Amino acid sequence: MNADPVAGDIRVVRLDASGRILSADEAILRLQRAAGGTPDGRIAVPQIAAVAHLARRLGILIARPLLVGGAERDIRLWVRARPTDEGMELHFSEWQESFPTESGDNAALRAADVALSAEGADWRTDGQMRFLQTGAGFDFGAPGDEFFSNLADAGVGQPLTSAIAGRRPFFSLPALAKGQGRVIELSGHPLFDVDGSFLGYRGKAKPVDEHTADVREAIPEGKTVMAAPDIPALPDLGKRLDLALRQPLGRIIANAETISGQMEGPLRADYADYAADIADAGRHLMELVDDLADLQAIDRPGFKVASEDIDLADLARRAAGLLSMRAADRHIRVDAPATDEAMPAVGEFRRALQIIVNLLSNAIRYSPEQSIVWMRVDGDESKATLVVADQGHGIAIEDHERVFDKFERLGRDDVAGSGLGLYISRRLARAMKGDLTVESAPGQGARFVLSLPREATRV
């Protein structure tokens, strides 16, 4: 467990009468952006929104501890929400970050069991079984909803309820999505912090019919199928590595950042530099783990993406928000589409965002300091395009296709990048019936063009 850089400080957010942010400290805006909100929109972090709502409803000051769950780490903080004449004032203090850990000796294996349904949508709850996070494609509840208000046991003997009550992991249990009246398949494993405190569940969900359709496709006609033994098959080595590495790496990075930032007291400069190197190397390894996990998923036969209505301009703005700190560190300005601009397309929200983040991340990484990265959207009747253009060294014409090869880094030997990002991005774009291309010449920067079908051409 580490103290956040702002531990001990008080961070303030002011809301107007309609609940929109009037002003907020950067630390809070980071949480807001991570939750998909905008700096001047309504509070998007469900736990904070709930406290603000309670304070407004009762007309009274609320002072409570909060747990804000994230994909890799949780933030615990203390909030004071006071209704004011203008709207609401929220003070945040006592920041703590913690990393969920698995309980028991066989934790990695249990987590691996959950990964058997790796193609499902992610979900995460807090200790009170309220959704903290729901990934793309999770239509069975939203952050802030209570788990049992939206989902119920569909199995005999209430195995889901009993597993959750006992804080045990569960795998591929049928659950009834109450709002939709259909059965889905849920897997989940409990999360505990270093004290053994229950932090909630993280898991995957997928519609049962989708799963059974996959199974039917995999069985050749005329073949008989043996009944599967009642033991979940073990996932492959790559997935196990992914699960086993991600959490330790997260801790290494966070601890190294704490040391290099000298957050717990002054340190010799060279030691702080070593810690910064460790954090950089850790982040590189984490990217590699992410890329390997993606590589494994997309290279698997039958890999599918969801078909959703998305907005490329909105995704570009989100990616710019996510990488704004990294760009600011290098004094690079990201010129994202204006907030009133829209470019509808069809694809999987999460995967399209992944591609755009990869393109923008490369552009920031390989552009000179003080330069500009442009993100522009365009479209015609059949396709929508997003261009990410930088002012970097550019790519020779003969290398235009090579950059999309696996592990291709065009002779670069810097520590950043695994050489898999563009390969994965193109595979993902093509899986969504789109494409990813590059236009560039040495000394003229690079323009990566992501194209996806418009609504008329469903995936």
Added chain:
Amino acid sequence: MSEASSGPKREPPGWSRSLPPGILRAGDRLVRHTILLQRCFDGTQMRWSDALVARMRRHAGGCISAAEMALRLEIERQDTRIGQYVAALPEACCWNLIERHPPLIDPVLLAHFRDRAALSLMRQESSFSDPEAVAGREDKALFPPTVIETLTTITLAQSGWADGGPDHVPMRLDIPAEVMAELVWTACSIIADALIRTSGLPKAEVLETVQAAGWAVLGRHDEQTGPFAMSALFAHQLRVIGPTEQQLLHLAREGHVLPLLAILGDRIGIELLDLVRAVVEDAEPALFTLCRAADMPREVAVRLVLGRRSVARGVDDSMLVQYADEYDLKAPDAARESVAELAMPQPLRDKLSLLHDWMTDEC
């Protein structure tokens, strides 16, 4: 025969569970009888102590009278004409009316006062022999300064909970926000009704002023000055350093019951108010299980259970010794599984309990 006594299985009204019979002077005979039966022959080995009943009445009366006083002052400040009529109302009119009509007080409100009263008795029980221990010289050596500050604030705030004055004398309103809202609107309704009956002023005018006063009083309330919120903050602050066994034992030995429960709740993911309710209402084995689930040292569990005896008479000493002996044999994982339901949302727990009762009846 009235509906209330229509069958042997019929449950008494929910509010009666925490209602002290002492305030039922002019109450309904049947209700009074049901409460007395419930209190004395509830089929378990638990019996609320007289000390708890008296202390609960003191907390209820004191807080309601404090809310009434704040509202009177606010109404007088806002409208001197209505203020004159408010000043003419008898002192502690809210508490007096509630004593005559107990159902006016919400079950949630009364249950909270019972829990506060229980905590103050448990704390008093622990520190009775050594009042100096409350100041806790050892606290300073064992905890970091920021945590010490919080602990001191909790101790000072809780010292007022042992006030043994008359029931209607105001107490400090250091209560959670939801409870405060319920309390203020209860007092507002009584004052508004009394004004409408006695002043002859237009009803709309009275209601508007009283309502504005209610919002103003709520707007000034800060739940963080109360021991519940401060204890949650204490557990939150202590989480960073991870409380040691020595610190936990120290808290238990010095009678810091609420901070200790806050740590317990933080460890097993149960809201502090829910946990306090369980500690006050549940039988001894359940208390040991809660402590085991939070991996508390055995001595902490034993002290907590012994402290609870000032609230409710429980099992014999020989049984307690047996429970304590079995404490370390119980696996923390199994204990966590047993108490996991407490961490679920209250509506879910209520429905599960209801379903369980129905299914049992059908069988």
